[in-house]
Amino acid sequence: MKDDFVRHTYAITIKELKQLRRDPVSLVLTIMFPILLIGIFIVIVAAFSATSHNIPVVVADLDGSPASKLLIDKLTTSPFIHVTQFVQTEEQALGAVNNAQAVGAVVIPQGFGRDLASGHAFIVIETDNSKITSSSFVVGAVNSGAQSLLLEVTRGEAGATFSAKVASVEVITRPISGRPPTGDTILPGFLGMIAILGAFDDIVNAISRERERGTFPRLALSPVSLFSVYSGKMFATVVLTALRTALMLVIFSLDGVEVRGNLLLIFLTTTLIAIFTLSLGLAISARIRGSSTLTVLEIAMTFPLFSLAGTTDSPLLLAPGGRAIANSLPWTYGNDALRRIMYLGLGLNSITGDLLILFISSLVLLPIALILSKRTM
Amino acid sequence: MSLSSFIADTLAIAANEFRQFRRNRSAILISLVILPLFFTASLGAGRGGAGTSFSATTDIPMAFVDNDLSVASNRLWQTLASSPDFHSLSQSYDEQQSIGLLGSKKIYAVIVVPKGFQNDLDNGFQARIILYTDDSEPGVSDQIQSTLTNYVQNFNPNLEVQPILTQAEKQSIAGVEIIQKGASFAGFNVGLTIVLAVVQIFAGFYEIAGGMSREREEGTYARLLSTPVPIEAIVLGKTLFDLLLSTARTFIVLGLAIYGYGARPNTDLLTLLTLSLLVALVTMGLGFVASALKLGQRAVVIVEFFLILFLFAFSGLIIDKELLVGVSQTIATLLPFTYAFDALRRTVLLGRPLLSLTWDLEYLIMSGIIFYTISLVLLRESRERLIR
Numbered sequence: 001m002k003d004d005f006v007r008h009t010y011a012i013t014i015k016e017l018k019q020l021r022r023d024p025v026s027l028v029l030t031i032m033f034p035i036l037l038i039g040i041f042i043v044i045v046a047a048f049s050a051t052s053h054n055i056p057v058v059v060a061d062l063d064g065s066p067a068s069k070l071l072i073d074k075l076t077t078s079p080f081i082h083v084t085q086f087v088q089t090e091e092q093a094l095g096a097v098n099n100a101q102a103v104g105a106v107v108i109p110q111g112f113g114r115d116l117a118s119g120h121a122f123i124v125i126e127t128d129n130s131k132i133t134s135s136s137f138v139v140g141a142v143n144s145g146a147q148s149l150l151l152e153v154t155r156g157e158a159g160a161t162f163s164a165k166v167a168s169v170e171v172i173t174r175p176i177s178g179r180p181p182t183g184d185t186i187l188p189g190f191l192g193m194i195a196i197l198g199a200f201d202d203i204v205n206a207i208s209r210e211r212e213r214g215t216f217p218r219l220a221l222s223p224v225s226l227f228s229v230y231s232g233k234m235f236a237t238v239v240l241t242a243l244r245t246a247l248m249l250v251i252f253s254l255d256g257v258e259v260r261g262n263l264l265l266i267f268l269t270t271t272l273i274a275i276f277t278l279s280l281g282l283a284i285s286a287r288i289r290g291s292s293t294l295t296v297l298e299i300a301m302t303f304p305l306f307s308l309a310g311t312t313d314s315p316l317l318l319a320p321g322g323r324a325i326a327n328s329l330p331w332t333y334g335n336d337a338l339r340r341i342m343y344l345g346l347g348l349n350s351i352t353g354d355l356l357i358l359f360i361s362s363l364v365l366l367p368i369a370l371i372l373s374k375r376t377m
Numbered sequence: 378m379s380l381s382s383f384i385a386d387t388l389a390i391a392a393n394e395f396r397q398f399r400r401n402r403s404a405i406l407i408s409l410v411i412l413p414l415f416f417t418a419s420l421g422a423g424r425g426g427a428g429t430s431f432s433a434t435t436d437i438p439m440a441f442v443d444n445d446l447s448v449a450s451n452r453l454w455q456t457l458a459s460s461p462d463f464h465s466l467s468q469s470y471d472e473q474q475s476i477g478l479l480g481s482k483k484i485y486a487v488i489v490v491p492k493g494f495q496n497d498l499d500n501g502f503q504a505r506i507i508l509y510t511d512d513s514e515p516g517v518s519d520q521i522q523s524t525l526t527n528y529v530q531n532f533n534p535n536l537e538v539q540p541i542l543t544q545a546e547k548q549s550i551a552g553v554e555i556i557q558k559g560a561s562f563a564g565f566n567v568g569l570t571i572v573l574a575v576v577q578i579f580a581g582f583y584e585i586a587g588g589m590s591r592e593r594e595e596g597t598y599a600r601l602l603s604t605p606v607p608i609e610a611i612v613l614g615k616t617l618f619d620l621l622l623s624t625a626r627t628f629i630v631l632g633l634a635i636y637g638y639g640a641r642p643n644t645d646l647l648t649l650l651t652l653s654l655l656v657a658l659v660t661m662g663l664g665f666v667a668s669a670l671k672l673g674q675r676a677v678v679i680v681e682f683f684l685i686l687f688l689f690a691f692s693g694l695i696i697d698k699e700l701l702v703g704v705s706q707t708i709a710t711l712l713p714f715t716y717a718f719d720a721l722r723r724t725v726l727l728g729r730p731l732l733s734l735t736w737d738l739e740y741l742i743m744s745g746i747i748f749y750t751i752s753l754v755l756l757r758e759s760r761e762r763l764i765r
C-alpha cells in the first residue's frame with residue numbers, strides 16, 4: 001500500500017511535469033517570470049546607482065557675487081542635475097517648475113555672498129515633489145554643491161574666509177552584513193515572491209487544467225488514490241519551486257550577488273513557502289474555477305504582496321495597520337528567513353521560528369484545502 | 378448603413394457584454410471588488426491614511442550604548458529617548474553583546490557613543506556616533522540613519538533640552554541654510570495616483586483582450602464577426618461597456634480613498650474621472666490589438682502580467698523617467714502610460730488644471746487613436762478571412 005502510494009504519487013508528478021512541458025505558455029511563465037523580475041530589479045538598481053543623471057534644473061542668481069558664481073559652477077558640474085536655464089527672477093524659476101520645464105529651481109538670493117562671509121547664508125530650492133525620486137536627487141545635488149562651496153570658502157580658496165559651523169555630530173553607519181549599500185537586500189524577497197507566484201500558478205493550473213479538460217473524473221476512476229493525485233500535483237509544484245530557486249540562485253551569482261548561508265536552507269525555505277502557497281491555491285481553486293480568472297487573481301495579489309510581505313521594504317517601516325497585516329501573513333516570515341540566510345548567512349537556529357510559522361500555517365491550511373478541493377472535483 | 382442602426386448595433390453589443398458580465402460572478406468579483414478595493418485597501422494599510430502621519434522608526438527596537446558616560450552623551454540619550462521617533466530605544470552597557478543581538482530580530486540597530494564624544498565637541502571638533510544596523514531588513518538602515526542624523530547634526534551639548542528644529546534647520550549644512558519649497562505629499566496620495574491608473578490598466582486589458590479570447594475559445598467570436606454588425610460597432614459597444622465599468626471602478630477607488638483613508642485629491646472629480654477613463658481607453662485600445670492577435674485566454678493574462686511588470690519598471694511608477702538610463706529612458710518616453718501617470722500626479726498632487734497638461738493629453742489621445750486604428754484594421758482582416 002505504501003509502495004503503491006509512492007509509485008502513484010511519482011506517476012502523477014511525472015504526468016504534471018510532462019503536461020507543463022507540452023504547454024508552452026505555462027512553461028514561458030515558469031521560466032520567464034524569474035528572469036523578468038530580476039530584469040526589473042536591474043533597471044531599478046541601474047537607475048538609482050547611475051553615476052550621472054540629467055535632471056533638469058533652472059537657476060536664478062539674484063546675487064551675482066563671486067560666491068554665487070562659484071555655487072553655480074558647482075551646480076553646473078554636478079553629475080546628477082543639468083542646469084537647463086538661467087533666469088532673472090525667483091518667479092521665473094518657480095514658474096519653470098510649475099510648468100514642468102524643470103524638476104527643480106535653485107534661487108540664490110540677493111546678499112548671498114555677504115551672508116556667506118558672515119557665516120549664515122541661505123539658498124531656496126523649489127522642487128516638483130510629484131517626482132519623488134528625482135526631486136530628492138536635486139536636493140542632494142544642491143546640498144553637495146553648497147558643502148563643496150563652503151569647503152573652498154573656509155580654505156580661503158574663494159577669496160573669503162569665515163568660521164564655518166560644521167555639523168556637530170556625524171553619524172557613521174556600519175551594517176552588520178559588512179556589504180556595501182546596494183539594492184541587493186531586496187533580492188531574497190524577490191526569490192520569495194517567485195516561490196509564492198510560481199507555486200500558486202502551478203497548483204491552480206494543475207487543478208483547473210483537469211477540470212477544463214474534464215479529466216478529473218477519469219483520474220478519480222483510475223486505481224490511483226485521490227491522496228496520491230493531490231500528493232503528485234503538490235510534489236510537482238515542489239520540484240518546480242526547486243528548479244526556479246536554482247535558476248534564481250544562478251542569476252544572482254551571474255549578477256555578482258554573494259549568497260551567504262546554507263543553500264539547502266534556502267531550498268527548504270522556498271519549499272515551505274511553496275507548500276503554504278499551494279495550500280492556499282488549492283483552497284481558492286475550489287471556489288474559483290477558471291484558470292485565467294485564477295491567474296488574474298494571482299497577479300492581483302502580487303502587487304500588494306510586494307509591500308505587505310516584506311519583499312521590497314521591511315514590514316517594520318509600514319504603517320501600524322500594514323505591519324499587523326504583514327505579521328499575519330506567513331509569507332512575511334518566509335521572506336524574512338530568506339534574507340537572514342542569504343544576506344546575513346545565519347543558520348537554522350536563527351530562522352527556526354520563521355520556518356515553524358510557515359510549517360504550522362501549511363499544516364492548518366492544507367487539510368482544509370484538500371477537503372474543499374475534493375468536494376468540488 | 379444609417380447612423381441609427383449603427384447606434385442600435387453598438388448598444389446591442391454593449392447590452393450583450395453586460396448580460397455576460399452579470400452572469401459571471403468571478404468577473405464581477407475581480408473587476409469591481411478585488412481590483413479596486415483590494416489595491417486601495419492595501420495601499421492604505423501599508424502607507425497609512427492620507428491624514429495620518431507615523432514615524433517609521435518609532436517602534437523599531439534599538440539599543441543605545443554610551444561609552445563616553447559624559448554630560449553630552451547623557452543629553453544625547455535624553456534627547457533621543459524622549460523623542461517621538463525613538464520610542465523603542467533602550468539603554469545597554471555592553472557594546473559587543475548589543476551588536477551580537479543584531480540579526481536576531483530582538484533589536485535592529487545599536488547606537489554607540491564612543492569615548493571622547495564630549496571632548497571632541499568641547500574642542501570644536503566634529504564628534505561621531507556609530508550606528509550598527511541589521512541591514513537584512515530592506516530600507517531600515519537608511520531610515521534609522523536619516524532620522525538619527527536629523528536629531529544629531531545640530532546637537533548642542535550645552536543645552537539640556539535640544540531645540541525643536543524646523544525642516545529648514547534640519548537641512549542646514551555648515552552655515553548655508555537650504556530652504557526647500559514645494560508641497561510635500563502624504564504617501565497615500567502619491568500611491569493613489571498609481572492605484573487609480575494600475576486598476577484601470579489591469580482591469581481594462583483583461584476585460585477587453587480576455588473577453589475577446591474567451592469568445593474565441595467558446596466559438597462565439599467567429600459568429601459575432603460573421604454577423605452584419607460592423608466591426609466599428611462591435612469595438613464601440615465593448616468600449617462603452619468597459620467605460621461604464623471603468624467609471625464604477627474610479628468611484629470605488631476614490632470613494633474608499635477619500636472616505637476610508639482621508640485622501641484629499643488636489644483636483645476636481647471631473648478631472649479625475651476624465652483622466653481615469655482616458656487611461657482606461659488607451660488600455661482598451663491595447664487590449665483590442667492583443668485580441669486581434671488571436672491570443673488565448675491564458676496568454677492574455679500572461680501578457681497582462683508582463684505589461685504590468687513592464688509599467689513598474691519603465692513608466693515612472695517607481696522611478697521617475699528622468700532617472701532612467703539609456704534605452705530604459707527611451708522606452709519610458711515612448712510608453713503612453715508614462716504620460717498617464719505623469720498627468721495623474723500633476724493633477725492629484727499639484728492641482729494643475731487638466732487642460733494645462735497639453736502634451737500628456739495629446740500623447741494619450743494619439744496613442745488611443747493609434748491602438749484603435751490598428752485593432753480595427755486587424756479585426757477587419759480577420760473578418761474577411763472568416764468570410765472567405
